[in-house]
């Protein structure tokens with residue numbers, strides 16, 4: 405039991421990677437607060453936790469008032485203790501944007517094979533303020549809002565672990581999602597600055613930069629795009645949420661006691677070096 409009696413909060417725990425992390429942490433003895441913007445999915449994850457040791461709290465992490473209310477509940481109900489925070493909640497492109505990008509991507513792939521590229525991405529110059537702010541709001545603001553509240557609890561005992569979900573998008577940039585890449589890059593830089601800021605308090609801050617992982621977020625990627633991504637991945641497959649959960653467990657446990665300000669990238673070799 406590597407997390408025996410620790411209290412963890414996992415944002416976006418109702419699906420995909422966050423759900424896998426919540427389940428793994430509970431199986432290692434942690435009590436897990438599962439946050440999600442959707443209460444029903446957070447509750448479903450709690451129902452699956454080993455020994456049912458957890459609670460669901462709905463909050464939109466991009467809204468600082470909702471985040472404050474969530475941490476007030478943690479403080480009230482769990483004796484003001486929080487050992488581990490995983491800032492995982494996230495969104496990808498959606499709706500019409502996703503369809504447009506898919507069409508562009510497929511046209512570009514066909515042209516690449518034909519030896520001539522005339523299709524441009526043109527994502528940034530057509531992006532609305534709203535699309536930009538929403539992406540930064542959920543990922544970067546959400547990470548900041550939750551971290552700010554968690555530090556108030558962790559600083560009381562000068563102990564704690566924060567794990568931020570970044571992405572390979574932060575390491576190499578993804579041309580189709582500049583706003584997502586910027587948000588994930590901001591999370592990585594925040595991780596490094598925080599590690600320096602709070603290290604003397606015994607609080608460790610690290611990031612995970614996953615490659616492509618099979619979750620509802622990536623389910624909409626077209627078969628052609630999937631083939632291209634796989635061809636660039638030496639291990640020849642996508643990752644599973646449980647493989648990211650294993651990395652999160654390492655960073656949450658005392659096994660990583662000398663790690664802070666670092667990132668680990670389970671990515672099948674898609675990005676090597678950094």
Ligand SMILES: NC(=O)c1ccc[n+]([C@@H]2O[C@H](COP(=O)([O-])OP(=O)(O)OC[C@H]3O[C@@H](n4cnc5c(N)ncnc54)[C@H](O)[C@@H]3O)[C@@H](O)[C@H]2O)c1
Pocket residue numbers: 415416417418419420421422439440441442445463464465466492493494495542546569570571572613614615616617618619620621622
């Ligand atoms: N799947 C991948 O290939 C991949 C790769 C790199 C990084 N990531 C990152 O991993 C994290 C989890 O992604 P996933 O693939 O499991 O996606 P997912 O869509 O399966 O899960 C994301 C969860 O976050 C929740 N969420 C969204 N906005 C929220 C908000 N404002 N407040 C609270 N909860 C919110 C969703 O309801 C959902 O349950 C994200 O930060 C994502 O950017 C994913």
